[in-house]
Amino acid sequence: MGKIIKRMSISKALIAIVFLLIQAGCDLYIPTLTAKMINQGVVAADMGAILQIGGIMLSFSLASFAAALLNTYISAKVSYRLGNDLREAIYKKITAFSNVEFDRFSASSLITRNTNDVTQVQSLVEMGLKFLILTPIYLIGGMYLSFRLSPALTSSYLIVVPLLLGIAFVIFHFTNPLFEKMQTSIDNLNRIFKEGLTGIKVIHAFNKEETEYQRYKTENDAYTKVSIRSNTMLNFLMPFMSLAMSLVTIAITWFGAGFIDSGSMEIGTLIGVIAYTSQILMGVALLTNIVSSIPRGQVSARRINEILDLPLALTDGSQEIPQNPDTPLLAFDHVSFRYEGAEKNVFEDISFTVNQGESLAIIGSTGSGKTTLVNLLSRFYDVTAGKIKLFGQSTNDLKEEALRNAISLVPQKNTLFFGTVRDNLLIAQPEATDEQVWQALELAKATDFVQAANGLETAVEKNGDNFSGGQKQRLCLARAFLKEAAIYVFDDSFSALDFKTDALIQQNLKLNFHQAAKIIVAQRIATVRHASRILVLNEGKIVGYGIHEELAAENAVYQEIMQSQTEEKGAAA
Ligand SMILES: Nc1ncnc2c1ncn2[C@@H]1O[C@H](COP(=O)(O)OP(=O)(O)OP(=O)(O)O)[C@@H](O)[C@H]1O
Known part of the structure; x- marks a missing residue:
């Protein structure tokens, strides 16, 4: 994937990341402002404080909104331009292939690599530019700011978040080979489909419609089976996340109510911590999204690099054709x-x-x-x-x-x-x-x-x-x-x-x-x-x-x- 990343416009990617950081910074600070507004404004019945903090919250929200729009636009541009460059590079490389290379890769595999694989990589880059940095910021920043509000309530994350990350990476490990199989299966499906189309006269002439259909069906079933396995494994992650985060929210509310009762915590602080809980939850949800794209993108990137890095079997010579009438043409x-x-x-x-x-x-x-x-x-x-x-x-x-x-x-x-x-x-x-x-x-x-x-x-x-x-x-x-x-x-x-x-x-x-x-x-x-x-x-x-x-x-x-x-x-x- 690294080699492919190098092909994209780094300066534009950095600009997208800057907007992302602005968005994340603003989003993260809003729950702290919420806690402040409740504690200093609502509880103290101070209208001036409410207006002042509310104004700051509004400007942070607008800044986050604008930064998110700009990030989305630039990430789309960078990733689609990368897709465009990859397709062109693959096509150019293929036109330089000699028969030696064409004997190695089937036409359908080359087509899958130039279409489906490029799309996978493109989506991963787009998603990465939007979320890959947002996820750790939401997770770590959310926990830090929540910790600043209440160290006692935040301690529950220290157990849950590493546990969830561990589960995500185990799933990542098992789904990776399945995605490899899925792409090979798409190659095969395309090959059979192409053969069916080009050979349709022979298929009709020999009454082989059913046999051909069965051949396609077998491969299609294999593809579906491996897709169900890989996607089910990935989707297991989401219920785990929801369950864990619900438990954390219940625990925070339970203990928070106790702290408020004993007078050691203000109500605004509890609301702030709960708001951070949903941001951390969002970080974890985004992580599952990325986890599902990374293995597919990686497999596709490897398949694209196989073509782009393939050394050509025939090296070009340097001589012009001599005009030497004394030797045979x-x-x-x-x-x-x-x-x-x-x-x-x-x-x-x-x-x-x-x-x-x-x-x-x-x-x-x-x-x-x-x-x-x-x-x-x-x-x-x-x-x-x-x-x-x-x-x-x-x-x-x-x-x-x-x-x-x-x-x-x-x-x-x-x-x-x-x-x-x-x-x-x-x-x-x-x-x-x-x-x-x-x-x-x-x-x-x-x-x-x-x-x-x-x-x-x-x-x-x-x-x-x-x-x-x-x-x-x-x-x-x-x-x-x-x-x-x-x-x-x-x-x-x-x-x-x-x-x-x-x-x-x-x-x-x-x-x-x-x-x-x-x-x-x-x-x-x-x-x-x-x-x-x-x-x-x-x-x-x-x-x-x-x-x-x-x-x-x-x-x-x-x-x-x-x-x-x-x-x-x-x-x-
Ligand atoms: N891409 C290839 N990979 C491996 N073997 C090949 C390939 N192309 C041809 N052959 C083999 O090389 C031998 C010669 O094939 P070639 O196509 O040159 O024969 P030909 O005399 O042109 O036949 P025809 O008159 O049927 O066109 C055959 O045994 C064939 O199986």
Whole structure:
């Protein structure tokens, strides 16, 4: 929590505390004035004293009122600003994550941390600025001033207040782990809910509504159970407090009446002590409120810090991309790779080169490592051994921005953002003219359907849901074509296209990107057959490397893929 506190505006927090001290000081002094007014004014029938002390009481009350308003305003401002900063810091950090970090935290957990956890911390800070200091002041100040009025009557607090504080801290100790469980449970609830929403078609198709409902229900029940346990434990504190304070009030009134009877105490003093009793009671009640927020806030602060303090797995390099035409544009040099926690390498000692203007197609069975290879090239992960080089310079030494600028990637999952076709394409090159955007659309054979709709203003719904799979793929291809890059990477980006469109786009690639290297990951022989080189991957190993005709003549794995596709076509016909 300390680290998070440091992020808030300390000067504003101090101003809030000053107003709090003014409020507490005024509140605390009022019962003493009450006792004085009764003893010196009411009992002595002195109207002047009543007016004078009443005037002082009124100004103390107004000062307390104004200070409370200002404290509330500043505490809200400080805590909500902190929440705002935390959300921004978390989002910024997450956008700097590589796939290594995304493999560690689920999307739902990141969302919970950026919303629910930030809200918990925000509430704790707001409450802390309002009450954390008020509580000890009410407790200690109230007891001190009450002691000044009557040491004998106040002695009962010396037993009760430490006892109540002890109970509060025992409860605090037991509820802390429960709040940890609650936040993890919220992560799980969000995950299941999100999976249910995104996978609703599959759920319907397999009649799994009841199973999914039960999965959600089980987690929801677990969450409710732990919430009931933790909150019940906390709420036990309040009845304890009320009982103890009622007993104290009864004792004070009982003994106070005796003292008044014997003439050793004035009536105003007893009323003053009783007024302090309610202030001390208020201090104890506020304490229970804070006690209930501290464990949740602490757990949330820890979860937020887990993200903010996470050292990024990939360190940025310092080099620009060298322009060295004598070395291959791209080289995989004895590259091996293993995912964190995996038992074996995805790749073992892979080497190949791609020169400027060449295209390299990568084909292989599912799970053979094609996407992983693309991810390594874009440095979404670091290689476990070996080097990936651009013009002879290891990608680990390159500035991440320079590396990403050099690569235009169409990932396997077609991603479009809510907005318009223009917005989506300009992501690749913000300053592109409409003419350039249309050119890119034409290269991707996407002109027809965009023109038929509303041109570049055509709306794109969330996830591009208003486009067919093939149209989405073509828009993603157009976006990649719009970017001027040294390497164009297509990860299974032609799979949703019909053969004719696939062939036309391949042709456009060949004719329009002379200087660039093209990496084409594909499953279809028709997509890869015209590439300058084809790399055949099988279980993380290169089992073939050459042009189509060579591989078709002598590579068993390639022949197998060819045969399976001929059979598929035959079966379809
Ligand atoms: N994030 C990950 N964590 C752990 N293992 C992974 C991860 N991503 C992929 N793998 C594993 O790495 C291997 C290669 O996966 P990859 O996605 O690269 O295959 P692919 O050839 O692209 O498959 P496909 O053609 O089905 O897209 C698979 O065994 C897969 O289970």
